[in-house]
Amino acid sequence: MAPPNGSPRGTWRMAEALLSVRGLVAGYGETEVLRGVDLEVGPGEIVAVLGSNGVGKTTLNKTLSGVIRAAAGEIYFGGQRIDHLAPPAIVAAGLIHVPEARRIFPDMSVRENLELGSYRRGKAERAANIEKVFDTFPRLRERRAQLAGTLSGGEQQMLAIGRGLMGQPRLLILDEPSLGLSPLLVEEMFALIVHLNAEGMTILLVEQNVMQSLAIATRAHVLENGRFALSGRGEDLARDPELEKTYLGM
Amino acid sequence: MFAPEIVIAAVINGLLTGAVYALVSVALTLVYGVLHIINFAHGAILTAAMFAAFFAEQAGVDPLIAVFGLAPLFFVLGYGAQRYIIGPASHGEDSNTLLVTLGLSILIENALLAAFGSDTRTIDVPYGFSTVDLGFVFLPAPRVIAFAVTCVTATLLWALLKKTDTGKAIRAVAKEKLGAALVGIDVAHVYAVTFGLGAACLAIAACVLLPSYYVQPRVGDAYVFVAFTVVVLGGMGSAPGAMIGGLFIGVVESLSGLYFGESLGQLGIFVIFILALLVRPTGLFGARA
Ligand SMILES: Nc1ncnc2c1ncn2[C@@H]1O[C@H](COP(=O)(O)OP(=O)(O)O)[C@@H](O)[C@H]1O
Ligand SMILES: [Mg+2]
Numbered sequence: 124m125a126p127p128n129g130s131p132r133g134t135w136r137m138a139e140a141l142l143s144v145r146g147l148v149a150g151y152g153e154t155e156v157l158r159g160v161d162l163e164v165g166p167g168e169i170v171a172v173l174g175s176n177g178v179g180k181t182t183l184n185k186t187l188s189g190v191i192r193a194a195a196g197e198i199y200f201g202g203q204r205i206d207h208l209a210p211p212a213i214v215a216a217g218l219i220h221v222p223e224a225r226r227i228f229p230d231m232s233v234r235e236n237l238e239l240g241s242y243r244r245g246k247a248e249r250a251a252n253i254e255k256v257f258d259t260f261p262r263l264r265e266r267r268a269q270l271a272g273t274l275s276g277g278e279q280q281m282l283a284i285g286r287g288l289m290g291q292p293r294l295l296i297l298d299e300p301s302l303g304l305s306p307l308l309v310e311e312m313f314a315l316i317v318h319l320n321a322e323g324m325t326i327l328l329v330e331q332n333v334m335q336s337l338a339i340a341t342r343a344h345v346l347e348n349g350r351f352a353l354s355g356r357g358e359d360l361a362r363d364p365e366l367e368k369t370y371l372g373m
Numbered sequence: 374m375f376a377p378e379i380v381i382a383a384v385i386n387g388l389l390t391g392a393v394y395a396l397v398s399v400a401l402t403l404v405y406g407v408l409h410i411i412n413f414a415h416g417a418i419l420t421a422a423m424f425a426a427f428f429a430e431q432a433g434v435d436p437l438i439a440v441f442g443l444a445p446l447f448f449v450l451g452y453g454a455q456r457y458i459i460g461p462a463s464h465g466e467d468s469n470t471l472l473v474t475l476g477l478s479i480l481i482e483n484a485l486l487a488a489f490g491s492d493t494r495t496i497d498v499p500y501g502f503s504t505v506d507l508g509f510v511f512l513p514a515p516r517v518i519a520f521a522v523t524c525v526t527a528t529l530l531w532a533l534l535k536k537t538d539t540g541k542a543i544r545a546v547a548k549e550k551l552g553a554a555l556v557g558i559d560v561a562h563v564y565a566v567t568f569g570l571g572a573a574c575l576a577i578a579a580c581v582l583l584p585s586y587y588v589q590p591r592v593g594d595a596y597v598f599v600a601f602t603v604v605v606l607g608g609m610g611s612a613p614g615a616m617i618g619g620l621f622i623g624v625v626e627s628l629s630g631l632y633f634g635e636s637l638g639q640l641g642i643f644v645i646f647i648l649a650l651l652v653r654p655t656g657l658f659g660a661r662a
Contacts, residue, residue, distance in 0.1 A: 245559025
């Protein structure tokens with residue numbers, strides 16, 4: 124079988140896709156936000172989903188992690204169909220979603236937040252993984268006893284990602300991790316994503332930072348009107364004149 | 374003016390009563406803090422637990438022994454009520470939850486009324502009239518026991534919330550439901566566990582109250598009124614606030630009984646309730662909105 128459109132040739136085949144989404148329809152009550160999304164993420168990839176505000180990127184993530192029920196379509200993760208599963212079972216399978224706006228536990232310490240990251244998965248390796256997260260984010264080690272709600276925005280984002288890593292993700296979904304960070308921290312965030320990926324982490328990256336995302340993404344999609352309007356390799360999309368049109372809706 | 378020993382004795386007596394208030398209030402505030410609902414069935418559950426303790430005693434089991442069966446039983450009943458009745462019937466709407474718990478409370482109270490009538494019943498336990506001698510004051514043994522049991526319960530609850538994954542999950546859900554769901558915490562399960570813990574606390578309160586109190590189908594209401602005051606005073610959803618507030622209210626009641634007469638003891642509580650609402654108007658609903 125040929126690799127899907129735009130995937131780096133030979134790195135993986137469709138049948139081996141870690142995440143495979145077909146004809147996904149989802150929304151809120153009567154409002155359809157996603158109207159037929161097809162998405163594949165292969166092991167070791169960074170797949171970026173781009174799109175302007177309110178287009179449905181977060182809705183896609185929430186549907187993948189089971190917080191919102193899909194109205195139609197199929198989601199397969201590691202070969203297992205997961206669109207009927209609730210979040211605990213999806214987390215247990217290793218699909219970990221680091222949400223927009225961090226959603227850390229504000230009145231619990233940094234350490235307690237990390238501990239809860241392994242509530243459903245990775246409990247046996249909890250102590251070792253906390254050390255790994257502290258090695259990745261030395262700031263968090265310094266502040267391990269501090270209440271999470273008192274951390275700076277950048278530190279809270281590190282904590283949110285660290286908490287996600289505690290669940291030993293097979294697929295890590297990052298929803299706008301660079302949102303609200305200073306330019307310097309945005310650079311660090313993208314460097315971190317590249318670093319995690321280099322260590323073998325498969326990542327689905329949702330961003331509004333288009334050019335930086337395309338620079339690190341294996342493949343990327345632009346979401347528009349409930350569907351992917353543009354798809355391709357990151358570097359190709361970055362040069363595609365259609366991108367500006369689609370993305371800016373011109 | 375009263376002699377210092379008399380005032381100190383009144384304070385100690387107030388602390389003993391306050392401990393049970395604290396226990397009933399912790400249960401109320403815990404459920405509020407996590408589910409963000411005021412459980413209107415709180416008083417009815419306490420009443421039901423007191424009836425359970427009463428009939429256990431009639432069958433020859435002292436309430437202090439029965440508590441080891443009734444606390445788990447009420448945990449299971451509370452868990453089931455939230456998971457299979459209140460939760461599904463509310464469709465995620467807080468206002469529905471309120472109505473469902475109100476309905477549940479009416480159901481329980483009327484069932485008790487139909488089954489047992491409105492008579493007040495009391496039990497006689499061997500330690501019912503024993504006292505603990507502090508030198509300057511004799512304290513009634515049942516209430517000293519109630520105080521001790523409350524302290525043990527509060528410590529266990531604290532350890533559960535601070536040290537165990539279940540407790541951490543409860544605290545996580547209280548403040549950040551989506552974040553909790555995304556680390557794989559089953560929110561519906563945590564809601565039910567919390568409701569069950571609340572019911573178990575009420576069962577414990579019932580078992581320590583009964584030896585020095587009476588039971589009747591509306592007996593829980595008086596305690597719930599006090600618990601509301603305590604919870605508003607201590608901050609909605611704050612367990613330490615409920616503990617301290619409960620003890621404080623107990624002392625206020627005891628002192629106002631001393632100074633204004635036994636029958637006016639509850640007046641002090643009412644004044645505090647109004648004051649708390651005036652001074653902390655956000656206290657009652659602000660935490661949610
Ligand atoms: N809980 C909700 N209930 C109803 N509509 C929602 C809800 N969350 C998001 N929406 C709507 O769904 C659309 C997509 O939102 P979202 O997925 O958050 O977009 P994005 O993440 O791309 O900014 C928006 O129009 C938004 O208003
Ligand atoms: Mg979003």
